[in-house]
Amino acid sequence: MAQKPKHEFGGPWTEIKLDAISEYLDFYQNALKNRGFETWYVDAFAGTGERHAKTVIGGIFDNAPVEHVEEVLAGSARRALAINPPFSHYWFAEQRPTRVKALEALREEYDAEISIRRGDANEQLRLLFASSPWENHRDHWKQRAVVFLDPYGMSVGFDTLKMLAETKRVDVWYLFPRKAVIQQLSNKVSRIDQDKRASLNRIFGCEDWEERFYKAQPAQHTLFGGPVTPESVRMATGDEIAAFARERFGEIFDFVSDPIPLLINGRDFFELYCFSNNPRAFDLIKKGVNHVVKKYTPASRQRSDP
Numbered sequence: 001m002a003q004k005p006k007h008e009f010g011g012p013w014t015e016i017k018l019d020a021i022s023e024y025l026d027f028y029q030n031a032l033k034n035r036g037f038e039t040w041y042v043d044a045f046a047g048t049g050e051r052h053a054k055t056v057i058g059g060i061f062d063n064a065p066v067e068h069v070e071e072v073l074a075g076s077a078r079r080a081l082a083i084n085p086p087f088s089h090y091w092f093a094e095q096r097p098t099r100v101k102a103l104e105a106l107r108e109e110y111d112a113e114i115s116i117r118r119g120d121a122n123e124q125l126r127l128l129f130a131s132s133p134w135e136n137h138r139d140h141w142k143q144r145a146v147v148f149l150d151p152y153g154m155s156v157g158f159d160t161l162k163m164l165a166e167t168k169r170v171d172v173w174y175l176f177p178r179k180a181v182i183q184q185l186s187n188k189v190s191r192i193d194q195d196k197r198a199s200l201n202r203i204f205g206c207e208d209w210e211e212r213f214y215k216a217q218p219a220q221h222t223l224f225g226g227p228v229t230p231e232s233v234r235m236a237t238g239d240e241i242a243a244f245a246r247e248r249f250g251e252i253f254d255f256v257s258d259p260i261p262l263l264i265n266g267r268d269f270f271e272l273y274c275f276s277n278n279p280r281a282f283d284l285i286k287k288g289v290n291h292v293v294k295k296y297t298p299a300s301r302q303r304s305d306p
Helices: 012-032 076-081 097-104 121-129 158-167 178-184 194-204 209-213 238-250 279-302
Strands: 038-043 050-059 064-074 089-094 114-118 143-149 170-176 214-216 232-234 260-264 267-276
Touching: 012 038, 012 076, 012 143, 012 170, 012 260, 012 267, 012 279, 038 076, 076 089, 089 097, 089 121, 097 114, 114 121, 121 158, 143 158, 158 170, 158 194, 158 267, 178 194, 178 238, 178 267, 194 209, 194 238, 209 214, 209 238, 238 267, 260 279, 267 279
Parallel strands: 038 089, 038 143, 089 114, 143 170
Antiparallel strands: 050 064, 170 267, 214 232, 260 267
């Protein structure tokens, strides 16, 4: 049998993220059980279903030599498959062929309806929600989904979020890559090349960010009296950039949760949000989401080491 591919990523903050998602999935499924809903769990960046992590054991307090060991921990896909009661459908997407094969092997372990798609997450999500059995379902009012977006970098387009909002039947958990976005924003607007500009336009779904984040500075003069071309300089702080993102989310979703901040070395790297456009379920969604946010926000700030 071929060896499983190793998927090494994350740190303590990853477990906080996965714990938060898992707790919400458990709440969601138990809240909807016996109500006749057809529930979907959709994971657009599913990886292999698990992650490899290196940890340190032993030491003076354990009265044992220090050792570096590798653990295999359940990723988002495996955690979702362990939820009881189970979802009616599980849908996973991944680009890398070796990871797709690892996901396919889950069918042998779990008695569940598992669909796996290989390709770009944005494209595969559009195909899922625009086709049968989701689209044109005769009992579409019974369909509900939780969509987990844990992207590689800035790979989730704003148009994908808008498409999900328009279904009015999904809760979206989105790991917004705060640090990656800020890194694209040079101190001077002239240093943002075409690729970076395109990425920023894509993730925000607009070009207004430049006006919000940058301010033109008055022209200076050189020692010889010649004018220097005025330059737009970034004035927005990290918190203001994140607030702009929240404004954009609020333009397409009626419910936008407070984020769970995920820190690495004490710095904000990610923000984990829940979105919904299903007004009939807002009271229930808020109950589950607010509990999760309140519980895991302090944990994130306490465990920010890599």
